[in-house]
Amino acid sequence: MADEKKPIDWPSIRSDWSQSDKSIRWLADWYQVSESAIRKKAKQEGWPDRPEKARKPVRTSDAPRTEPVMMAGVDATDPEQIVGKGHNLIFRLLDELDATTTHHTQLAEMIEAHEEDPRRRAAMMKAIELPGRANVIKALATAFKTWNEAQAPEGKKAQRQANAEKVAAAGRFAPRGGPKLAVNNG
Known part of the structure; x- marks a missing residue:
């Protein structure tokens, strides 16, 4: 036997449409109605425009983010x-x-x-x-x-080279310095 269809609470959806800053997707999930059904009903009945905050897209452009993503x-x-x-x-x-x-x-x-x-x-x-x-x-x-x-x-080869240079820079395998001049200006 098929499940009985629940009636859709259009007055509540309309109220949330005009007063809430929740997205249409959120409203559809909350009231268990498709997004297209909400949009269609809003267009048929001439519901008022959504609040400004609810209409903003998540990202306004394809530009990389400047703020950190936590x-x-x-x-x-x-x-x-x-x-x-x-x-x-x-x-x-x-x-x-x-x-x-x-x-x-x-x-x-x-x-x-x-x-x-x-x-x-x-x-x-x-x-x-x-x-x-x-x-x-x-x-x-x-x-x-x-x-x-x-x-x-960098890659593994560059890492090995950097580690070898670090080890070679100190200790017994370090390259010898140039000759030192001993000058007597006295």
């Missing part, structure tokens, strides 16, 4: 901040993995003693077992490698 408290346009946040996350996950590995026996005993649902107990035990932890460390190593590669602006 995601998770980090400027998403700054690679150094992204890499720094990634490193912090990886280190926190490594600490969590260390705690799980260190206290594995106690965790297993707590799960066995306090979890009554056998499916959930099995899933929790699987999460703290060695293969699960090994997969976590493998994923973290891959993530760390990716973050470090993303941080480097």
